[in-house]
Amino acid sequence: MIKRFLVSLLLCLALTFSASVGIAAQNDSSVMNANGVNSNNIIKPQLTVQTKIDISNVKLGERIVLPDGSVLTPISKEEYISKLAKEKNISLQEAYKIESNTIAAGSIYYYNYTKTFSYPKNSGFKAELVATLKLYSQGSFRQIEDVVAIGSKGVSGTHTFRWIQISAYSDPQMGSSKFPTTSVTLGANGYFEVLSQDSINTSVELPGFSFSYSTGNEYIYIIQILCL
Numbered sequence: 001m002i003k004r005f006l007v008s009l010l011l012c013l014a015l016t017f018s019a020s021v022g023i024a025a026q027n028d029s030s031v032m033n034a035n036g037v038n039s040n041n042i043i044k045p046q047l048t049v050q051t052k053i054d055i056s057n058v059k060l061g062e063r064i065v066l067p068d069g070s071v072l073t074p075i076s077k078e079e080y081i082s083k084l085a086k087e088k089n090i091s092l093q094e095a096y097k098i099e100s101n102t103i104a105a106g107s108i109y110y111y112n113y114t115k116t117f118s119y120p121k122n123s124g125f126k127a128e129l130v131a132t133l134k135l136y137s138q139g140s141f142r143q144i145e146d147v148v149a150i151g152s153k154g155v156s157g158t159h160t161f162r163w164i165q166i167s168a169y170s171d172p173q174m175g176s177s178k179f180p181t182t183s184v185t186l187g188a189n190g191y192f193e194v195l196s197q198d199s200i201n202t203s204v205e206l207p208g209f210s211f212s213y214s215t216g217n218e219y220i221y222i223i224q225i226l227c228l
Helices: 077-088 092-100
Strands: 010-017 043-054 071-074 107-119 122-138 141-156 161-172 183-196 209-214 219-223
Touching (some): 043 107, 043 122, 077 092, 077 107, 077 122, 077 141, 122 161, 122 183, 141 183, 183 209
Antiparallel strands (some): 010 043, 043 183, 071 107, 107 122, 122 141, 141 161, 209 219
């Protein structure tokens, strides 16, 4: 990396209702517990992963692995446009038209961003924050033109699991909500659910989790409340 790619991390688990979801693509609202209570009405802990990106002194045009393990991987303009179309729910033709109005002078770079976070109370479970960035550079000046496809996913676990995403967001310049910008905060939150057909001794086999509910043929365990 190069000189100044600032990354700050917040890992916090806080109580939230999964019914107050912004994005919950993987949540199964039909799951009921043994008492006939919809699982969406159960208070669940929420893991927030957040990272701040400053590109003011980053060398562009190549794959960058940062000291904190986050990665910027160059992608094609076509891949970015495909993600832009999906993000805005428009056709590829419309997305190409938007992109054709981009700044003519200087150079445009497209990157996939990934950063992996471990659940602090059980490092065997990891979630990944992902986004796609459009960057502009002219001489020594560079800025972030846009961020699309922000999200998160579970990437590993010691047991069969689901990662339930609650929401994902970008925050240019800590609250201005405007692009272009020289730095942006990316974040997502959600929680792990472990699925098991047998009861688990969480203190021994599954630290950091606690029993949540049962569907009749499955036991569901979720991450415990923790704030760092």
